[in-house]
Amino acid sequence: MSVESELRERSGNRCELCSSQENLAVYEVYPSDGSADRALLLCDVCMKSVDNPAENLNHWHCLNESMWSQLPAVQVSAYRILKKIAHEGWPQDMLDMLYLEPEVEAWAKEGLEKEEEKAQPVRDSNGNILQEGDAVSIIKDLPVKGAGFTAKQGTTVKNIHLLADDPTHIEGRVNGVKIFLKTEFLKKL
Numbered sequence: 001m002s003v004e005s006e007l008r009e010r011s012g013n014r015c016e017l018c019s020s021q022e023n024l025a026v027y028e029v030y031p032s033d034g035s036a037d038r039a040l041l042l043c044d045v046c047m048k049s050v051d052n053p054a055e056n057l058n059h060w061h062c063l064n065e066s067m068w069s070q071l072p073a074v075q076v077s078a079y080r081i082l083k084k085i086a087h088e089g090w091p092q093d094m095l096d097m098l099y100l101e102p103e104v105e106a107w108a109k110e111g112l113e114k115e116e117e118k119a120q121p122v123r124d125s126n127g128n129i130l131q132e133g134d135a136v137s138i139i140k141d142l143p144v145k146g147a148g149f150t151a152k153q154g155t156t157v158k159n160i161h162l163l164a165d166d167p168t169h170i171e172g173r174v175n176g177v178k179i180f181l182k183t184e185f186l187k188k189l
């Protein structure tokens with residue numbers, strides 16, 4: 001039996017995330033081993049934004065039901081989707097309720113880490129890519145929490161340091177103090 005017919009039988013010909021019966025196709029859950037255990041039957045709506053769930057935020061309320069599936073591939077996909085949109089609030093509430101067996105959780109995180117590797121480049125306020133060691137200028141007065149001073153507009157910050165896990169900030173030295181600066185308030189020199 002092909003993976004697709006296996007999935008159609010398993011799901012009763014329904015999208016395994018939102019239950020739609022429209023335009024169903026096989027989605028491989030990373031890292032796929034070619035088996036139905038690591039695949040889902042998805043409708044075209046889910047398929048389109050499963051990897052970029054922020055593009056169709058409201059659709060993912062469907063996980064309210066499907067996240068309780070006993071199938072690890074569904075649990076893993078629900079976890080990854082909710083993690084990516086957790087900042088919206090309600091997905092985080094759902095994540096808080098979602099319990100994954102340790103090996104399922106490890107699988108879920110494996111996929112997220114893989115995506116972080118090809119993460120967004122760090123960009124300044126104009127969209128220019130910033131690199132380790134670049135010099136930037138601050139485009140707006142920024143109060144520095146905890147340091148008791150304001151990083152003044154026009155200040156040059158040399159030899160910036162990129163952060164491994166956060167493309168929205170860089171580390172740099174202002175007034176002799178190492179601080180984190182939001183990249184949206186910086187301009188590459």
Ligand SMILES: [Zn+2]
Nearest residue numbers: 015018043046
């Ligand atoms: Zn769907």
